[in-house]
Amino acid sequence: MxxxxxxxxxxxxxxxxxxxxxxxxxxxxxxxxxxxxxxxxxxxxxxxxxxxxxxxxxxxxxxxxxxxxxxxxxxxxxxxxxxxEEYNINLYEIIYPIKFGMLSHGKILGTFLSTGVKRESLGDIISDGERWQIYIKGEIAEYFHLQIKKIGSLPVRLEKRNYTDMIVAKDEWSLEHTTVSSLRLDNLISNVYNISRQRSKQLIDSGKIKINWTECTRPDFTLDLLDIISVRGFGRIQLKAIEGKTKKEKYRLLLGILRK
Structure with a gap:
């Protein structure tokens, strides 16, 4: 290399x-x-x-x-x-008793990872607000089918679906342009959610921030192209493009934002 x-x-x-x-x-x-x-x-x-x-x-x-x-x-x-077909991806729907409780992205992901597999074995988890579906690497899909019987306190079962049965996801990303003085993590969170830098640092210090699905506790972490920032309780941000600098040396950014 x-x-x-x-x-x-x-x-x-x-x-x-x-x-x-x-x-x-x-x-x-x-x-x-x-x-x-x-x-x-x-x-x-x-x-x-x-x-x-x-x-x-x-x-x-x-x-x-x-x-x-x-x-x-x-x-x-x-x-x-x-x-x-060569990508070997299976789509499963998570069947659960809706009247007894609700699932969440975090609970589903945590349950699947608790079986000992890595995050790389799982694709997107999507929902329309009630129904939940997950994309799984075909090589180990049957393993999950046998292992996953409960998520939290709810009994569940996995049913394989055709791609034509994919639900329409409820979450909607919006595209927004902004300018920031730096690409520091605490600075971008403060800018997007209109909170103080001190508040954004508290979120980071308390373990509520993930970058590309990995917890980050560094307020000074420098973001880069296509990073995804998950902010618990607020939503997610993706740095889609760095479009240059202004005359005052601020970064012009195109962001994908998913607000809760």
Whole structure:
């Protein structure tokens, strides 16, 4: 791996860069496609950046539906034509007694991860307010089907669905432009939710912030392209584009915002 590549990414992302390099080498040596686990948008951006530097390889992303946030990547030789079935993604609906309680994204994810699998095995979790569905890596879907019998205190069962049975998600992202003095985590949270920097630091210190599904307790964490920030009790933010700077050296940003 060219050392110069690392300087464009965070230190904690270097291990993922090495992983992508290994995938590339495997495709080149075996002349066969390689299918990744589910990637978050930031990981997908890194993978795309690296593979575009290799003219002999191509890639495509798919997460079970066109607007998916978490997607699997297929890396393949330039002559190969992939089919959607190769992404091996299963859609399951979580059946539960609605009259006895409600599910939530956090409860569902926590229950699935408590079985010992990694987040990378799971795609998007979607809901219309009552019904819940989840995209799962096909290689281990049957394992979840056998393991998941309760979420919280509610009895549940997983039923496989065709893609045509996908529910229409209730959550709606809005696109918003803003300017910020820096790309610090506490600064962006303060700007988006119109709260004080002190309040945003309290949220971060109390473990209520995740960046790309990993808890972050650093107010000075520098955000980058396609990061997703989850703010418990407020919603989520995605840094969709850094559109340059103003005359006063402020960053112009395009954000995707999901408000609770």
């Amino acid at each position: 060219n050392v110069n590549v690392y300087q464009h990414f965070r230190k904690e992302e270097h291990s993922f860069i090495d992983l992508v390099k290994d995938w590339q080498e495997q495709v080149e040596m075996q002349y066969a496609p390689y299918l990744t686990d589910f990637l978050d948008p930031r990981q997908a951006y890194i993978l795309e950046t690296l593979i575009r530097q290799n003219g002999e390889l191509k890639f495509k992303f798919y997460g079970g539906y066109e607007q998916a946030e978490r997607r699997r990547a297929l890396i393949f030789p330039d002559y190969y034509i992939p089919e959607k």
